[in-house]
Amino acid sequence: MSTSTHPIALEQYLMEGSYNKVFLARFNVPAESYLFFIDILLDTIREQIASCMTASYKSVTLSEATKLLFYDNQTKTKDFAERHSWVLEGKLLRFRKTDKGDERCVPIETVTQHMLEYAKELEMIV
Numbered sequence: 001m002s003t004s005t006h007p008i009a010l011e012q013y014l015m016e017g018s019y020n021k022v023f024l025a026r027f028n029v030p031a032e033s034y035l036f037f038i039d040i041l042l043d044t045i046r047e048q049i050a051s052c053m054t055a056s057y058k059s060v061t062l063s064e065a066t067k068l069l070f071y072d073n074q075t076k077t078k079d080f081a082e083r084h085s086w087v088l089e090g091k092l093l094r095f096r097k098t099d100k101g102d103e104r105c106v107p108i109e110t111v112t113q114h115m116l117e118y119a120k121e122l123e124m125i126v
Helices: 005-016 019-028 034-056 062-068 074-083 108-125
Strands: 059-061 087-089 092-094
Touching (some): 005 019, 034 062, 059 062
Antiparallel strands (some): 087 092
16 A cells, blocks of 8 residues: 555545554555554554443453453453453453443533534534
């Protein structure tokens, strides 16, 4: 990938939700300096995947979590799980559910309002 198309391809992958392509793009960076930013992006993607995992499942196997989080070994997955207070029982990771929900979440009304305003502004530009 050339220097100018790499960021565009990454944006496309993110918009598609093709996180596996983002992880594969790490091995095809146009310059060594990109790795710093790619690693930050990959950590952000892992956090998003973890958020979806805990919302969707009560538990997953350690090997499935390793695949889902795009780690190359289970030790990294165990470290990640420990940082997120997941409980490892044998080869099964159990997620702790909280009744409060995720305090980082933005209320849907706020998101909807911002999206509508953005769409109106975009329509005026076009």
